[in-house]
Amino acid sequence: MTALSVAADTVAWPGIWFGPWFLLIPLFWLLVVVLFFVFARRLWWRRPWGEFRGAGAEGVLRERYARGEIDESEYLQRLEVLRAEQRR
Secondary structure (H helix, E strand, O other), X not given: OOHHHHHHHHHXXXXXXXXXXXXXXXXXXXXXXXXXXXXXXXXXXXXXXXXXXXXOHHHHHHHHHHHOOOOHHHHHHHHHHHHHHHHO
């Protein structure tokens, strides 16, 4: 007997043969973990950036000004009102 077959006889349990099915269980869990990270990353990158900034009232006001919904004078006026309310 070669050294490899002796080592296999001492490690293997009598009457039990694992075969290729033994590798499918770790591969399955590896696939589950990888898919979790792939989907989590895709969901993370699809969120609008306003959610990460904490788009409060000033964030909404900035976005409206950037889209051209309000002009500069209205933006500044509303910004002053918001900041005055925050100081109270």
